Structure formats: structure tokens, C-alpha cells
Amino acid sequence: MSHISDSQFQELLDDNLNERQSKLFLRHIWDCPQCREEWQIYRQLKKTLMQEPVVPLSNHFTDDTMASLPSRLPRFIIQRWIIAVSSLSILAGIGALYYFRDILKRIVLTNAGFESPLLQLTSILSTIGNFILRIGGDQVVLFLIACFALLLIGLLDKKVFQRRTKHSFQVINGTL
Amino acid sequence: MNQPTDTRALINQIRHGNRDAFRTLVEQNKRLVSHVIYRTAGHINDHEDLCQDVFIKVYQNIHKFREDSKLSTWIAQIAFNTSINYLRKKRPSLYEDESRILATYETNEDLPDIQIEKMDRNQRIAKAIDSLPLQMRTVITLYHLEEMSYKxxxxxxxxxxxxxxxxxxxxxxxxxxxLSQELELKDIQP
Known part of the structure; x- marks a missing residue:
């Protein structure tokens, strides 16, 4: 067997080799004075590297750090999934208004005499729905919806999905 | 990444404004942060201030921690970035030197030699670590002292x-x- 290379020594040092390879190398190290010397140096090096360096941190470091913290955490934490769900709700709302625009129009016309803010809002939304249709047609609306859907998928934290899915599987399998 | 239950509880408590929980986090991670700052920024007077900055950032951004990595990894990442930004702002010349040293290492393994004759082994190793490029000495520290994986x-x-x-x-x-040079020196000394 030829001499052990630096990278092989280091793999051995990190316990990255399988049992057979380790035995083979260790046997060679035992037989070869040159490799034995190299191996001892690597082991010494590892021992030295695992010793803690002198890193000065005062005894009152934690107290000082606590004293320098802002008085309170940011109050409004907008998480991505909240943005995504809100966007989805708005999109579903606009979609519903657009889909039922004729019914809404009828409601507005029937209640034309009433000046309630809700009816005014309904009227405005209904007009927006019709306006979108007139400008671009159905395809544009569908395209916009597809874009929004892609945006939502991107916004949604995949980890939320993964965690929920994993949790569901655990519940289903009875492991939770 | 599944956090240990106590770590997750700690994070939740901090997110709900429990400052004692954050104190525990500081106690648990100050050694790690100090090592990362020490290895990346070197011997600096602002060492402790920089460590404090790291923990303030951790406190202000704890709600952004997405738990797809270990908490200690996330904190070390903040420490590393804080240190790099410090070097860029306060000591741009040193930061440029670091880039140059690393670039030189890409082509030459035997740089730079240091004056090692009059030091003991640990001092020599420490000095040799200091002479390594920033990225290498950070990897050495995190791997051996903090026992972190390559990932x-x-x-x-x-x-x-x-x-x-x-x-x-x-x-x-x-x-x-x-170390080999040290042993050779010992061999030739009477």
C-alpha cells in the first residue's frame, strides 16, 4: 500500500471512513513510520483545534446585553402566510363580485333609493368587475388570477405546508 | 428542521416578550457568537460590542426565524454577517486583504509562512490560524470548537x-x- 494522502488522513481524523477502510489505514499507519508520524501530527492538531481560544467576554456581558435590548419587540408581525391568506381572500371576494355582478347590479338598482354605504360599496365593486371585463376580456382576468395564484404559492411558506402535511400523516398513522 | 422541544418553547416565550427566556438564549449562545466574531473579525476592541449587536439583531428578528435550521446555526449566521459587515465598514482595507489572501490560496497552498521559532505549539497554531483567510479560520472554528456539520x-x-x-x-x-516544522525544529535543536 502506498502512503496515505492528506485528504485520506483527514477523512480518518473525522471518522468519515467505513470500518474496513479505517482498519486498512490504521494497519498501514502502524507499519509505516512516515505515515505514523503524519498521523500523530494530525491527531495533535485536532486536539489543539478543539481547545478553546482565549475569547474575552466580561462577566457582565449578559446583563449589558439585556440592558441594551429595545424595550419591546416589534408589535405587528406580518407573516407571509397572513399576507397570502389576505390576498387570497381579496381575490376570492373580487371574483365572487365579478361572478355575481348581474345579481349585484339588480340589488343596486332595486335599492337605488337607499344611500347605505354597503350598497354604494357593492355598486363600486360591481362597476370594477365590469370594467375589468370590458378592458381585457375573460382571458385577461383568467391570466391575472393565474398570476395571483402563482404569487400566492410563492408567498406561502412551504415549511408551513410541510409541517402541516407531516403532522397530518402522523395523525393518520397514529404516531402522534 | 425539528427544533428540540425546549428550544421551541424558548423561541415562543421570547416571541411573546419574555425577556428572561432571551437571557437564557444569550447564556446558551454567547460562547458561539464570541468564537465566530473572534475568528472572523480578529482581535478587535469592539469585540464585546459586536457580540451585543448580534444578540440585539437576534432579539429584533426572532419572529423571522423560520425554524428550517437550528437556532444556533441561525444565530451564528447573524454573527458571521455582522462581522463581515463590520469588516467592510470599519476596516475595508483588512476586508480587501482577506479577499486577496483567499484568492492567493486558490493558486498557492504554501502561503504565508509565519515567524514561528519562538512560540510554543498552541501559540504557533493560533498564529497560523490567524494567518489563514477569513473563510478558512471560520470553518475551522465552527467545525472543531462548535462541532457543526459542513451543511x-x-x-x-x-x-x-x-x-x-x-x-x-x-x-x-x-x-x-x-506543526511538522515545529517537530523538525525540535529535531535539529541540541
Missing amino acids: EIGEIMNMPEGTMKSYLFRARKKLKNV
Whole structure:
């Protein structure tokens, strides 16, 4: 067997080799004075590297750090999934208004005499729905919806999905 | 990444404004932060201030921690970035030197030799570590002192695992040569 290379020594040092390879190398190290010397140096090096360096941190470091913290955490934490769900709700709302625009129009016309803010809002939304249709047609609306859907998928934290899915599987399998 | 239950509880308590929980977090991670700052920024007067900055950032951004990595990895990542930004702002010349040293290492393994004759072994190793490029000495510290994996170190330094392994191997080879020189010196001394 030829001499052990630096990278092989280091793999051995990190316990990255399988049992057979380790035995083979260790046997060679035992037989070869040159490799034995190299191996001892690597082991010494590892021992030295695992010793803690002198890193000065005062005894009152934690107290000082606590004293320098802002008085309170940011109050409004907008998480991505909240943005995504809100966007989805708005999109579903606009979609519903657009889909039922004729019914809404009828409601507005029937209640034309009433000046309630809700009816005014309904009227405005209904007009927006019709306006979108007139400008671009159905395809544009569908395209916009597809874009929004892609945006939502991107916004949604995949980890939320993964965690929920994993949790569901655990519940289903009875492991939770 | 599944956090240990106590770590998750700690994070939740901090998110709900429990400052004692944050004190525990500081106690648990100050050694790690100090090591990362020490190895990246070197011997600086602002060492403790920089460590404090790291924990303030951790406190202000704890709600952004997405638990897809270990908490300690995330904290070390903040420490590493804080240190890099410090070097860029306060000591741009040193930061440029770091880039130059690393670039030189890419082509030459035997740089730079240091004055080692009058030091004991640990001092020589420490001096040799200081002479390594920033990335290499950070990898050495995180791997051996904090016992982190290549993956975790890669996350902290935003580099591939393979690069981390390559840095570690080349750094240790260099340090081994320093130790070898020491032994040779001993051999020739009467």
C-alpha cells in the first residue's frame, strides 16, 4: 500500500471512513513510520483545534446585553402566510363580485333609493368587475388570477405546508 | 428542521416578550457568537460590542426565524454577517486583504509562512490560524470548537458544503505543516 494522502488522513481524523477502510489505514499507519508520524501530527492538531481560544467576554456581558435590548419587540408581525391568506381572500371576494355582478347590479338598482354605504360599496365593486371585463376580456382576468395564484404559492411558506402535511400523516398513522 | 422541544418553547416565550427566556438564549449562545466574531473579525476592541449587536439583531428578528435550521446555526449566521459587515465598514482595507489572501490560496497552498521559532505549539497554531483567510479560520472554528456539520457551516457562510469541506481540508493541511516544522525544529535543536 502506498502512503496515505492528506485528504485520506483527514477523512480518518473525522471518522468519515467505513470500518474496513479505517482498519486498512490504521494497519498501514502502524507499519509505516512516515505515515505514523503524519498521523500523530494530525491527531495533535485536532486536539489543539478543539481547545478553546482565549475569547474575552466580561462577566457582565449578559446583563449589558439585556440592558441594551429595545424595550419591546416589534408589535405587528406580518407573516407571509397572513399576507397570502389576505390576498387570497381579496381575490376570492373580487371574483365572487365579478361572478355575481348581474345579481349585484339588480340589488343596486332595486335599492337605488337607499344611500347605505354597503350598497354604494357593492355598486363600486360591481362597476370594477365590469370594467375589468370590458378592458381585457375573460382571458385577461383568467391570466391575472393565474398570476395571483402563482404569487400566492410563492408567498406561502412551504415549511408551513410541510409541517402541516407531516403532522397530518402522523395523525393518520397514529404516531402522534 | 425539528427544533428540540425546549428550544421551541424558548423561541415562543421570547416571541411573546419574555425577556428572561432571551437571557437564557444569550447564556446558551454567547460562547458561539464570541468564537465566530473572534475568528472572523480578529482581535478587535469592539469585540464585546459586536457580540451585543448580534444578540440585539437576534432579539429584533426572532419572529423571522423560520425554524428550517437550528437556532444556533441561525444565530451564528447573524454573527458571521455582522462581522463581515463590520469588516467592510470599519476596516475595508483588512476586508480587501482577506479577499486577496483567499484568492492567493486558490493558486498557492504554501502561503504565508509565519515567524514561528519562538512560540510554543498552541501559540504557533493560533498564529497560523490567524494567518489563514477569513473563510478558512471560520470553518475551522465552527467545525472543531462548535462541532457543526459542513451543511450547518455552509448555511452560516452561505456557501456549498463541498466548498466548506475543501476549506477545512486545506486549512488543516496548512496547520499540519506548521506543526511538522515545529517537530523538525525540535529535531535539529541540541
